[in-house]
Amino acid sequence: MIADVSGGRIVKVRPDRDHVTSEGHICLKGPAMASITHDPERILTPLRRKGAAGDFEPVSWDEALDDIASRLKAVTAAGGPGAIGTYTGNPAAFGTLRYGYSSMFGRALDPVSKAFSVTHTDGAAKVLAQEFLYGGVAPFTFPDLPGCDFLILIGANPVISHMSLITEPRARKYLDEIHARGAVVVVDPRKTETARLFEHVPIRPDSDAWLLASMVQHIFASGLEDRDVVEQRCTGASELRVAIAGITPELASARCGIPAEQIRTLAERFAGARTAAIYGRLGVCRGSFATLTNVMIETLNVITGRFGAPGGWVSGVSPIDGEDGPPVYPAYGATRTRIGDLPSLMGTTSGGTLAKDITTPGPGQLRALFIDSGNPVSSYPGGDRLADALEQLDLLVSLDLYVTETSRHAHYILPAMTFFERDDLTQMWASNAPRPWVQYVPAVLPPQGEARLEYDVYDAILERMGHPGIFAARGTPDQARPALMDVVDHAVRAGVYGDRFGERPEGLTLERLQREFPHGKRVAERVDAAASWKRVRTPDGKVRLLHTVTEKELARLQAEPSPASDVLLLIGRRKLGSMNSWMHNVERLVRSDRPTLLINPHDARNRQIRDGDKVIVSSASGSVEVEVEISDEISAGTVSYPHGWGNKGGWSRAASLPGVNINLLTSSRVEDFEQVSGIVHLDGVKVTVSAA
Numbered sequence: 237m238i239a240d241v242s243g244g245r246i247v248k249v250r251p252d253r254d255h256v257t258s259e260g261h262i263c264l265k266g267p268a269m270a271s272i273t274h275d276p277e278r279i280l281t282p283l284r285r286k287g288a289a290g291d292f293e294p295v296s297w298d299e300a301l302d303d304i305a306s307r308l309k310a311v312t313a314a315g316g317p318g319a320i321g322t323y324t325g326n327p328a329a330f331g332t333l334r335y336g337y338s339s340m341f342g343r344a345l346d347p348v349s350k351a352f353s354v355t356h357t358d359g360a361a362k363v364l365a366q367e368f369l370y371g372g373v374a375p376f377t378f379p380d381l382p383g384c385d386f387l388i389l390i391g392a393n394p395v396i397s398h399m400s401l402i403t404e405p406r407a408r409k410y411l412d413e414i415h416a417r418g419a420v421v422v423v424d425p426r427k428t429e430t431a432r433l434f435e436h437v438p439i440r441p442d443s444d445a446w447l448l449a450s451m452v453q454h455i456f457a458s459g460l461e462d463r464d465v466v467e468q469r470c471t472g473a474s475e476l477r478v479a480i481a482g483i484t485p486e487l488a489s490a491r492c493g494i495p496a497e498q499i500r501t502l503a504e505r506f507a508g509a510r511t512a513a514i515y516g517r518l519g520v521c522r523g524s525f526a527t528l529t530n531v532m533i534e535t536l537n538v539i540t541g542r543f544g545a546p547g548g549w550v551s552g553v554s555p556i557d558g559e560d561g562p563p564v565y566p567a568y569g570a571t572r573t574r575i576g577d578l579p580s581l582m583g584t585t586s587g588g589t590l591a592k593d594i595t596t597p598g599p600g601q602l603r604a605l606f607i608d609s610g611n612p613v614s615s616y617p618g619g620d621r622l623a624d625a626l627e628q629l630d631l632l633v634s635l636d637l638y639v640t641e642t643s644r645h646a647h648y649i650l651p652a653m654t655f656f657e658r659d660d661l662t663q664m665w666a667s668n669a670p671r672p673w674v675q676y677v678p679a680v681l682p683p684q685g686e687a688r689l690e691y692d693v694y695d696a697i698l699e700r701m702g703h704p705g706i707f708a709a710r711g712t713p714d715q716a717r718p719a720l721m722d723v724v725d726h727a728v729r730a731g732v733y734g735d736r737f738g739e740r741p742e743g744l745t746l747e748r749l750q751r752e753f754p755h756g757k758r759v760a761e762r763v764d765a766a767a768s769w770k771r772v773r774t775p776d777g778k779v780r781l782l783h784t785v786t787e788k789e790l791a792r793l794q795a796e797p798s799p800a801s802d803v804l805l806l807i808g809r810r811k812l813g814s815m816n817s818w819m820h821n822v823e824r825l826v827r828s829d830r831p832t833l834l835i836n837p838h839d840a841r842n843r844q845i846r847d848g849d850k851v852i853v854s855s856a857s858g859s860v861e862v863e864v865e866i867s868d869e870i871s872a873g874t875v876s877y878p879h880g881w882g883n884k885g886g887w888s889r890a891a892s893l894p895g896v897n898i899n900l901l902t903s904s905r906v907e908d909f910e911q912v913s914g915i916v917h918l919d920g921v922k923v924t925v926s927a928a
């Protein structure tokens with residue numbers, strides 16, 4: 237985007253038509269960030285809690301940081317190991333290095349501090365599937381859109397979400413081209429904005445593991461696999477065949493509602509296409525078999541020879557990666573959660589356990605929490621209980637732009653910057669680009685009010701605590717507390733495309749990126765598909781087709797009783813003008829955006845419900861009243877409501893809108909989480925619906 241700035245304000249945000257990859261395509265939420273940057277309700281000074289939740293007074297940075305440090309010292313003295321935690325929210329994944337350094341800050345204070353994040357509402361199952369097959373969680377695999385002839389999208393709605401975990405601004409154009417060459421098949425309980433454009437296969441929520449396992453079964457049973465790949469580059473193929481033999485398309489059909497013949501045909505088309513990939517996202521990441529489902533997606537891509545093939549299933553590199561690829565994360569299950577004994581994933585703790593960790597006394601009880609760009613009261617199940625629990629902490633600090641449903645419970649809210657006010661390098665998602673590019677974007681506005689970069693805030697707290705800086709070890713020798721962009725420049729220069737500090741003069745530095753490539757630098761025409769194999773990190777370099785956990789999950793799937801047919805299953809959805817919980821204060825975005833419960837005409841008729849009625853939706857966890865919208869775009873037996881609504885706090889337009897927090901219906905009981913990943917169950921929740 238290009239921001240036009242005048243008199244210290246952004247007056248306009250335009251697409252950058254010269255951009256090497258977006259070629260002028262932007263989402264309407266991008267320009268809306270100017271309204272957030274200049275929102276009169278944005279917080280611009282540190283705030284200290286004065287009274288009840290939401291009651292704050294402005295204080296100076298020094299007052300805030302001094303008091304935070306002294307409270308932290310008291311927590312460390314009294315609480316012992318594990319008393320400190322961090323929660324990293326979604327927007328942190330879009331600031332340079334930020335998704336990593338907020339938990340590094342926690343670990344600098346306490347080596348066993350808990351790192352909560354959005355991962356357990358989002359990508360945990362994908363991460364774990366990659367760990368099982370490839371022996372390492374990063375980087376994410378994705379479809380090589382430009383060369384693909386046949387693409388299955390399962391549980392994803394990219395026309396609205398813009399392709400999660402794939403960095404391709406022109407994705408829509410590529411989807412159209414794939415469909416023209418072959419097909420894009422959308423497996424979803426709702427005839428989504430994406431499904432309407434391509435081929436739609438409706439599916440019963442939370443039954444994808446059946447569909448995908450039976451496709452694997454059929455491919456093996458019919459000899460459609462890529463024999464060279466399966467025999468020479470994988471281990472465990474014969475064990476997988478045995479473990480999966482009983483999951484026939486007939487059996488799967490009874491569970492997922494797709495006719496057996498259609499399952500077989502889909503598997504044959506997938507295996508037979510010149511190039512193909514199957515991509516799954518959120519809709520297959522938060523069910524009761526989320527990990528198994530994601531394992532089956534990777535498995536289908538591998539056994540048909542799609543992994544590491546152009547137009548197939550690939551991974552890439554980030555400009556801060558060295559030749560050996562991204563850093564290695566702590567092993568799966570290296571630690572277990574204090575609540576519920578769940579395995580850790582990439583060193584992170586299931587956010588679903590947050591409330592109980594605070595309220596359960598004993599060793600390791602959480603006493604101090606830093607929330608960076610997160611709104612877990614809205615985004616995790618049991619927000620009402622979490623809100624109460626947050627009030628019991630000795631210290632809650634929120635780094636945010638607003639007083640939110642979550643930050644209103646904090647002792648301190650510290651004002652953060654929007655991306656217009658900070659320097660950024662495309663880093664976190666650079667390895668997921670089918671057409672890779674690198675871009676460094678300096679700030680276009682000074683920090684508004686007293687807003688500060690999260691990194692500088694953390695380092696200021698560490699300094700007061702007598703600890704070295706977050707990146708002390710990575711700083712240049714004369715910098716114990718290097719500026720963030722010095723750390724980033726160092727990593728880029730040492731990285732795959734870097735100038736190696738003069739050794740490779742044609743290589744990149746931040747300075748060069750800024751001066752010569754303001755519209756981004758294309759580092760390759762296309763992602764190097766074959767190099768994906770280099771990033772397989774199992775000890776023998778082969779893909780592991782059957783992990784012991786997968787074997788157990790396949791047995792659990794087959795032992796699962798058939799669900800009752802009269803039950804309604806609740807799933808989520810995203811809207812173009814919304815971004816999770818936090819863009820509802822922008823008039824332009826919310827004008828045409830109202831949350832409703834989508835219900836099929838058949839289900840509505842049975843319950844004597846009319847379009848626009850108020851209805852009560854109840855689950856084992858709670859009950860809410862919402863407005864209903866009758867539509868045959870949603871399959872019978874399924875209802876859908878978007879998350880992130882029911883705002884309260886200091887964003888008054890957002891708080892004045894209709895809608896409820898749908899996570900009051902999802903379960904915060906640890907027993908209800910998917911146990912191998914710790915992921916919370918957000919899609920396919922059993923509910924009843926009746927007229928209010």
Ligand SMILES: Nc1nc2c(c(=O)[nH]1)N[C@H]1C(S)=C(S)[C@@H](COP(=O)(O)OP(=O)(O)OC[C@H]3O[C@@H](n4cnc5c(=O)[nH]c(N)nc54)[C@H](O)[C@@H]3O)O[C@H]1N2
Nearest residue numbers: 391392393397400441442517518519810811812814815816
């Ligand atoms: N406009 C907009 N864009 C966004 C966001 C936003 O809030 N608004 N959020 C961003 C974020 S944080 C993320 S993680 C990405 C997510 O990107 P996507 O994964 O593409 O997002 P969703 O729109 O939630 O799509 C999930 C789809 O899964 C379907 N689904 C639900 N349950 C099931 C099931 O059991 N089986 C199957 N097969 N399908 C199911 C839903 O109907 C829905 O169409 O989007 C990002 N982009």
Ligand SMILES: Nc1nc2c(c(=O)[nH]1)N[C@H]1C(S)=C(S)[C@@H](COP(=O)(O)OP(=O)(O)OC[C@H]3O[C@@H](n4cnc5c(=O)[nH]c(N)nc54)[C@H](O)[C@@H]3O)O[C@H]1N2
Nearest residue numbers: 325326327357609610611615635636652808816817818879
């Ligand atoms: N039922 C249901 N629940 C869901 C989902 C679903 O599909 N259904 N989706 C899940 C998914 S995929 C996700 S990613 C999570 C999101 O969950 P969270 O990350 O916990 O919540 P967000 O709504 O993204 O809130 C982000 C917060 O960061 C603040 N913020 C924005 N930019 C910045 C910044 O640059 N710096 C700082 N410090 N703060 C900033 C915003 O004001 C906001 O308060 O929700 C999850 N919850």
Ligand SMILES: [Mo]
Nearest residue numbers: 326354357358
């Ligand atoms: Mo997400």
